[in-house]
Amino acid sequence: MTRAIAKTGVVTAAGAMSGTSLDGVDVAVLRTDGHDITDFGRSAYRDYTPEERKVIAAGFGLWSGEAVEAAAAVIEAAHLEILEGFKDVDLIGFHGQTLAHAPRQQGTLQVGNGAMLADELGVPVVWDFRSADVQLGGEGAPLAPFFHHACARYIGADAPVAFLNLGGVGNITWVDPSIDQPQVEGALLAFDTGPANAPVNDLMQERLGLAYDKDGAVARGGTVETGALELFLAEPYFARVPPKSLDRNDFAEMVALVRELSNADAAATLTAMCAAGVAEAMQHCPIPPSRVLVTGGGRRNPVLMQMLEVSLDCPVVPIEEVGLDGDMLEAQAFAYLAVRVARGMPTSCAGTTGVRAAVGGGTVSVP
Numbered sequence: 001m002t003r004a005i006a007k008t009g010v011v012t013a014a015g016a017m018s019g020t021s022l023d024g025v026d027v028a029v030l031r032t033d034g035h036d037i038t039d040f041g042r043s044a045y046r047d048y049t050p051e052e053r054k055v056i057a058a059g060f061g062l063w064s065g066e067a068v069e070a071a072a073a074v075i076e077a078a079h080l081e082i083l084e085g086f087k088d089v090d091l092i093g094f095h096g097q098t099l100a101h102a103p104r105q106q107g108t109l110q111v112g113n114g115a116m117l118a119d120e121l122g123v124p125v126v127w128d129f130r131s132a133d134v135q136l137g138g139e140g141a142p143l144a145p146f147f148h149h150a151c152a153r154y155i156g157a158d159a160p161v162a163f164l165n166l167g168g169v170g171n172i173t174w175v176d177p178s179i180d181q182p183q184v185e186g187a188l189l190a191f192d193t194g195p196a197n198a199p200v201n202d203l204m205q206e207r208l209g210l211a212y213d214k215d216g217a218v219a220r221g222g223t224v225e226t227g228a229l230e231l232f233l234a235e236p237y238f239a240r241v242p243p244k245s246l247d248r249n250d251f252a253e254m255v256a257l258v259r260e261l262s263n264a265d266a267a268a269t270l271t272a273m274c275a276a277g278v279a280e281a282m283q284h285c286p287i288p289p290s291r292v293l294v295t296g297g298g299r300r301n302p303v304l305m306q307m308l309e310v311s312l313d314c315p316v317v318p319i320e321e322v323g324l325d326g327d328m329l330e331a332q333a334f335a336y337l338a339v340r341v342a343r344g345m346p347t348s349c350a351g352t353t354g355v356r357a358a359v360g361g362g363t364v365s366v367p
């Protein structure tokens with residue numbers, strides 16, 4: 001029996017996201033008609049084992065071949081395992097794992113076969129969210145902004161507000177909630193701010209065998225090397241007018257800029273680079289947001305949060321302050337986007353990915 005997706009009314013969707021920091025898979029449920037968020041449901045998380053992480057990471061930056069296939073197999077197995085517990089939803093939004101992203105060259109690659117997941121789970125799966133946007137000239141990222149627009153309306157924001165996601169890479173969405181439809185010009189401006197946690201994570205791994213700088217404990221004792229910070233800010237990426245997007249390792253050479261520094265100074269400097277990228281991003285916003293709502297793992301780093309508070313001209317708060325879940329926002333975003341795709345509604349536009357006309361990306365696979 002095939003399971004059709006209702007064309008109108010509120011449906012229940014689960015979103016599954018595996019981000020650039022490779023910690024694990026997030027799954028979160030929400031109810032929506034594709035425009036308004038009705039309510040949020042349960043969520044779950046599945047860690048990757050060190051072995052799985054190694055196999056996935058070996059596929060980073062590659063477009064095809066055995067390493068990519070091996071990474072895809074790990075992604076599919078991990079998602080099947082966690083999504084077994086979510087077979088009661090109307091549909092699933094499956095982001096997959098980005099292995100490579102070069103929208104103006106080879107394209108964008110998220111691995112994991114959504115059609116196979118739909119067959120195995122017996123639930124319709126929406127996947128391959130980014131390809132159509134890239135094929136039509138967009139950056140293919142970030143895609144969470146249409147969901148951020150719905151969140152701004154859900155929390156009753158009455159002035160422009162920014163959502164700042166600090167994962168491996170940073171991305172910001174500026175939202176004008178007075179414009180009801182996200183694809184209308186002026187409602188959204190979104191782009192990647194620069195590297196966020198990825199360079200610090202790489203440094204911690206390389207020097208101390210740690211996955212990340214927990215609570216900024218290493219950076220806290222260090223001094224920011226202003227010369228390295230200036231070199232970083234001289235990168236043409238920051239002056240480029242958005243929309244613009246990044247691959248996880250686009251700034252990998254930043255770790256080289258701090259090679260001669262002590263662990264503490266190097267961590268402080270890389271953390272400051274993340275904050276400085278965000279400060280640069282604010283200059284591209286049409287008007288300053290009333291506040292910046294921080295989501296993603298970086299909001300747990302008090303050293304980073306303090307640097308942001310000092311360098312931005314508006315309040316910077318973890319997104320929990322407005323009642324949203326900063327660990328699950330991306331998974332919720334792909335649940336929301338799945339419903340839009342299934343209903344033929346756009347998921348990106350000029351203000352978010354630079355695509356000329358609004359696009360509804362994604363493939364719908366019905367079991």
Ligand SMILES: Nc1ncnc2c1ncn2[C@@H]1O[C@H](COP(=O)(O)OP(=O)(O)OP(=O)(O)O)[C@@H](O)[C@H]1O
Pocket residue numbers: 018019020021022023165166167168169170197198201211212213214215216295296297298300301302330
């Ligand atoms: N307590 C903490 N102290 C410092 N940093 C932290 C803490 N908790 C999480 N992080 C950072 O946040 C990262 C995970 O962030 P998140 O889960 O948002 O990334 P992601 O979703 O995989 O990435 P992306 O949004 O780029 O796809 C960790 O790798 C770590 O660098």
Ligand SMILES: CC(=O)N[C@H]1[C@@H]2OC[C@@H](O2)[C@@H](O)[C@@H]1O[C@H](C)C(=O)O
Pocket residue numbers: 019020098101108140141142143144145165167168169170171192245246330
């Ligand atoms: C190509 C890709 O997977 N990009 C991710 C990555 O992680 C953060 C940033 O870079 C953002 O552009 C995007 O993810 C979020 C979920 C997005 O599309 O909005």
